[in-house]
Amino acid sequence: MTNRKKLLFIFGTRPEAIKLAPLVLEFRKHPQFDVKVCVTAQHRQMLDQVLAFFEITPDYDLDIMKPNQTLFDVTADGLKAMEKVLKSFEPSLVFVQGDTTTSFIGALGAYYCKIKVAHIEAGLRSGNKYSPFPEEVNRILAGHLSDYHFTPTPQSDANLKKENITENIFGVGNTVIDALFLGLDLLKKRGEESFQAFFKEIDLSKRMVLITGHRRESFGEPFENICEAIKTCAERFPAVEFVYPVHLNPNVQQPVNRMLSGLKNVHLIAPLGYEHFIWLMNKSYVVLTDSGGLQEEAPALGKPVLVMREVTERQEGVDSGTAKLVGTNKQLIIDELSLLLSDTKAYDKMAKAINPYGDGTSCKKIVDIVAKLKF
Ligand code: UD1
Ligand code: UDP
Numbered sequence: 001m002t003n004r005k006k007l008l009f010i011f012g013t014r015p016e017a018i019k020l021a022p023l024v025l026e027f028r029k030h031p032q033f034d035v036k037v038c039v040t041a042q043h044r045q046m047l048d049q050v051l052a053f054f055e056i057t058p059d060y061d062l063d064i065m066k067p068n069q070t071l072f073d074v075t076a077d078g079l080k081a082m083e084k085v086l087k088s089f090e091p092s093l094v095f096v097q098g099d100t101t102t103s104f105i106g107a108l109g110a111y112y113c114k115i116k117v118a119h120i121e122a123g124l125r126s127g128n129k130y131s132p133f134p135e136e137v138n139r140i141l142a143g144h145l146s147d148y149h150f151t152p153t154p155q156s157d158a159n160l161k162k163e164n165i166t167e168n169i170f171g172v173g174n175t176v177i178d179a180l181f182l183g184l185d186l187l188k189k190r191g192e193e194s195f196q197a198f199f200k201e202i203d204l205s206k207r208m209v210l211i212t213g214h215r216r217e218s219f220g221e222p223f224e225n226i227c228e229a230i231k232t233c234a235e236r237f238p239a240v241e242f243v244y245p246v247h248l249n250p251n252v253q254q255p256v257n258r259m260l261s262g263l264k265n266v267h268l269i270a271p272l273g274y275e276h277f278i279w280l281m282n283k284s285y286v287v288l289t290d291s292g293g294l295q296e297e298a299p300a301l302g303k304p305v306l307v308m309r310e311v312t313e314r315q316e317g318v319d320s321g322t323a324k325l326v327g328t329n330k331q332l333i334i335d336e337l338s339l340l341l342s343d344t345k346a347y348d349k350m351a352k353a354i355n356p357y358g359d360g361t362s363c364k365k366i367v368d369i370v371a372k373l374k375f
Contacts, residue, residue, distance in 0.1 A: 004031070004032055004033060004034040005032060005033050005034065005092055005093065005375075006033075006034045006036070006089065006090065006091040006092050006093075007027060007033050007034065007035050007036070007091060007092075007093050007094075007095065007370075008036050008037075008038055008085070008086070008089055008091035008093070008094045008095070008110075008115075009023075009024055009035070009036070009037045009038065009094075009095045010038045010039075010040070010082065010094055010095065010096055010102065010106035010109075010110075011037075011039060011040070011096070011097055011102060011103075011106070012039055012040035012041060012042030012043060012047065012064075012074075012078065012100060012101075012102030013042050013043045013046070013047060013100050013102060014043055014046040014047055014049070014050055014271075015098065015100075015291075015292065015293045016096075016097045016098055016100055016102065016103065017039075017047050017050035017051060017054075017056075018050055018176065018179045018274055018293065019097050019098065019120065019121060019174070019175045019176050019179060019293070020095065020097050020120065020175070021050060021051075021053075021054035021056055021179060022054075022175055022178040022179050022182050022363045023095070023120065023175055023178075023362075023363045023366060023367075024037060024054075024056055025054065025056075025363075026363040026364060026366075026367050027367055027370075030367060030371070032371070036059040036060070036089055036091070037056060037057075037058045037059050037060070038058065038059065038060040038061075038062065038082065038085050039051075039058045039060070039061050039062065040062045040064050040074075040078040040081065040082065040102045040105075040106075041061055041062055041063045041064055041065050042064060042065060042069075042074050042078065042100065042101065042102045043065060043248075044063075044065040045248065045271070046247075046248060046271050049271065049272075049273045049274065050273075050274055052273070053183075053186075053273055053274045053275055054274075059089075060085045060089075062077075062078060062081035062082060062085075064077040064078050064081060067250065068249075068250050068251075071101060071134060074101045074102070074105075075101055075104075075105055078101070078102055078105045079105040079108065079109055082105070082106065082109045083109065083112075086109055086110065086112075086113045086115065087113065090115075091110075091115055092115065092116065092375055093115070093116050093117075093118055093148075093370070093375050094106060094107070094109075094110035094115050094116070094117050094118070095117075095118045095120060096110075096117060096118075096119055096120070096142055096146075097119075097120040097121055097175075098120070098121045098124075098135075098139065098292070099121075099124065099132075099135035099136070099138040099139035099142065099292075100135070100138060101134065101138060103119075103138055103139070103142045104138040104139075104141050104142050104145075106142075107119065107141070107142040107145035107146055108141070108145055110145075111145045116147040116148070116375045117142075117145055117146040117147055117148070118146065118147070118148040118150065118366075118370070119142055119143055119146035119148065119149050119150065120150045120175060120366070121150070121151075121152055121174060121175070122139075122142075122143055122146065122149035122150055122151050122156060122160065122169070123143065123149060123151040123152075123155075123156025123157060123158075123159045123160045123169075124139055124152075124156055124159070124292075124313035124314070125139070125140075125156075125159040125313055126311045126312060126313040127311065128310075128311050130217060131217050131309065131310055131311050132215055132216075132217060132292075132309065132313075133215075133216050133217040134216070135292075136313070140163070143160065143163070143165060144163070144165070147168060147375075148168045148170065148369075148370075148373065149165060149168060149169045149170065150170050150172050150362075150366055150369075151169055151170065151171050151172070152171075152172070152173055152174035152296075152357050152358060152362075153171070153173075153174075153316055153356055153357065154171060155315065155316060156171075157169050157171055170365075170366070170369050172358075172362045172365040172366055172369070173357060173358025173359060173360075173361070173362040173365070174296055174357040174358045174362060175358070175362045175363055175366070176293055176296045176297060176357065176358070177296070177297075177300060177355065177357055177358035177359065177360045177362065178358070178360050178361070178362050178363045179274070180278060180297050180300060180301075180360075181360040183274055183275060183278045184278060184282075186275060187275055187278070187279055190275070195276065195279045198276060199276075199280065201267060202241050202243055202267055203241055204283060206239060206240060206241045207239070207240045207241070207285040207341070208240065208241045208242075208243055208280075208283060208284045208285050209233070209240060209241070209242045209243070209284065209285065209286050209287075209288055209337065209341075210243050210244075210280060210281055210284035210286070210287050210288070210289075210303075211230065211242060211243065211244040211287075211288045211289065212244070212245060212247065212289045212290070212291050212294060213226055213244075213247070213252065213256075213288075213289065213290045213291075213308060214247035214249055214252050214290065214291070215290045215308075215309070216251075218290060218308070218328050219251045219252075222328035223251075223252070223255045223256075223328070224255055224259065225328050225329065225330040225333075226308055226328055226330075226333065227255055227256060227259035227260055228259065228330050229330045229331075229333035229334045229337070230242060230244070230260060230266065230288075230333075231259065231260060231263065231266075232330075232334050233333075233334055233337050233338060233341070234260075234263050234265050234266045235263075236334075236338065237265075237338075237341050238264070238265055239265075240265065240285075240341060241265055241267065242263075242265055242266045242267065243267045243269065243280065243284075244256065244260070244266065244267065244268050244269070245269050245270065245271050245272045245277065246268050246269070246270070246271070247271060248271060256268060278297070281294075281297065281298065281301060281303065282301055284303055285303075285340075285341075286303065286304050286305075286306065286337065286340050286341070286347075287303050287304070287305045287306070288305075288306045288308065288333070288337060289305060289306075289307065289308065290307065290308040290309050292313070292314065295307060295312065295314040295317050295323055296314060296317070296357040298317075298322070298323075299317045299320070299322040299323065299353070299354050299355065299356070299357075300353065300354075300355045300357070301353065302322075302351055302352055302353035303322075303351065304322060304323075304324075304340055304347065304350035304351050305317065305322060305323040305324070306323075306324055306326045306333065306336050306337060306340070307323055307324065307325050307326065308326055308327065308328055308333065309325060309327065309328075310325070310327045310328075311325070312325060314357075316356035316357065317354075317356065320354045320356060321349065321350060321352070322350055322351070322352060322354055324336060324350070
């Protein structure tokens, strides 16, 4: 087919891959688009897990990840490496997602080549440029470099307008819900037994606290507070399983392994493939996290979320009562987690399935909109 519109998806980390995979798959159903994927591979193993699950083979792999990389490394190495790709493929539209350093440099690289940019999950703001760091500034920069803004909620539209971004804002929901529903669908076909066998070290008949944590602004003392709080709760509630798939960042691995190994009911495990992770989240009782994606997925599954951050750009979950901010304050984490594990009334109040972030049709909506755009 001649005159196919050339689309380039640029992403680099696990959450971007999860949130863009269903969109890549949706665009690929439409022959009028020539869809290519460029991964910076800012993450390696954790990115490859997602690519394998959604069966996406990148057309370009910049393979930039280095152990314990700095923001300078990712920014400079990624931007330089994508120049060749942008200049050889010459896309007419580049897609970036969210607020990682790859999202920012993907938008910047496209802008340098005067290529239009579509920003998926546009308009999230915490209002604090150091929390989350550097994501708040990454998404502001990506937003201002972009031409089309696909927002998850009305609050995100309003945030953009406050910054004088007033055109080409499309409220479509968050593609993470598409990924979650697609993932849950694929799970059903697999059967329970393979998952139970995979998690044989965990007593699945018990209540489970699912934990993730990796934010840069929490490195050092805040992370130690988090680990101490988990340790105290694990000792206080011996009949509860605490499961923590530990992010591969050495700044996370080090304190978590040092402070939490050897506790009988604390399971420190490797990062999970998306299918295993959402299966486990579905089985969990409470989610304790600082992740952005989990604040969106857990409410959709009716799981109370304690958010280990001082501020959040995902206020919708907090407003609807399924998420609560506990920061990295040791005592507050202990108090709020203990309350959920011992008071069923408090638990039931938070455990309700709500979905402010989308209904699983975001990707279809985006494809319909892009098909009508002139670029
Ligand atoms: C990055 C994003 C953050 C996002 C998070 C999702 C930036 C600045 N940060 O943070 O917004 O929420 O991903 O997880 O864009 N590592 C591995 N293997 C992997 C992934 C990471 O070994 O597959 C280790 C490496 O030592 C690497 C380090 O983790 O240098 C940090 O990775 P990086 O992408 O720089 O930061 P994250 O904390 O993962
Ligand atoms: N996730 C996963 N395996 C894990 C932990 C998380 O697949 O071991 C998924 C989770 O379902 C969510 C995403 O990864 O969709 C969140 O990624 P992360 O916490 O790394 O980044 P953030 O959302 O904070 O940017």
